[in-house]
Amino acid sequence: MKVEVLLFASLRDLAQSDRISVELAEDATVADLLISISTQYPLLEDRVALSRVAVNDRFSRSEDPIPSGSELALIPPVSGG
């Protein structure tokens, strides 16, 4: 399946886009998504290693599945406040 992943901050600047499209297996987990992003977008690889994934506005764990149609976001280290 093909999924869209929202990007923010440094990731958005690196990709020069607010989202990327990622090819994934149907039963992919969050860990698989991170590997696929690094493979398909090598420019982001260093930052991906520091980032968390949000699925439908919630932080996910690496073993969580990626439900079809969910909103995905790559969250680099946050710095609000």
Added chain:
Amino acid sequence: MSNAPAPFRAQLVRSAIDVSSSTSWLGDPGCGAVLVFCGNVREKNRDQVVTKIEYQAYESMALAQLNQVVRSLVDQGAQRAMAIHRLGMLEVGETSVLLGISLPHRKVGFRLLEEGMEQIKKMVPIWKHEHYRDANPVWIDGS
């Protein structure tokens, strides 16, 4: 079911945070302590002179996470809790974040306020893009 307004409130705003009205909202006859923390844009960071900071958010999630922080503060004993984070470009001295709580006594309040700010800094997807007088802007890595 009670029709009372929720005892917590979270907002993302693009104009100046109104500290005075936030403090008023927190006021409660049963509370002897109203604690409000304001985070302001500081003019120095990483040995650089900061001229302004742009705040960017993953807005839907940031609002959900801010709500979770203030809800948790109420669950832990605050009578009321409010969090406001500003987005967009801010000048030095402007308030970027406000976290306030009210409760009967101050001691627990100071601890809760600190915990709440820690949660905001770790769990809310907001990023600062610092602009400097003598260098290119940098995205700041936090937690």
